Amino acid sequence: MISKDATPTQIEKIGSTGIRVFWSDGHEATYPNPVLREACRCASCVHEWSGEKIISAEKIPPNIMPTKIEAVGHYAVSIDWNDGHTTGIYAFDYLKEICPCEVCDAVRRQGS
Ligand SMILES: [Zn+2]
């Protein structure tokens, strides 16, 4: 599991398939593009009041890719997508939560 105070030391695109985040605690997290796009929690992807998800897998183009990845302060990453979506912000804590690797997945399943 990614430690609570870890921050990304490096973020890179993996070809056209996803992005990889290197965390300061040594954890290496790989996020497939469609998963990350669907995980967006901005006001146009998640209903502000109800928390209901507006974005769905069917609405995401199969060739979805980040066009820009940028750090926002010391707490989040903003990602612009090639489907024209440019309001996505992913807090570091959130990225830790959704790390799809086997280790984090196992910890999550134990915890819930
Ligand atoms: Zn969004």
Ligand SMILES: [Zn+2]
């Ligand atoms: Zn992980």
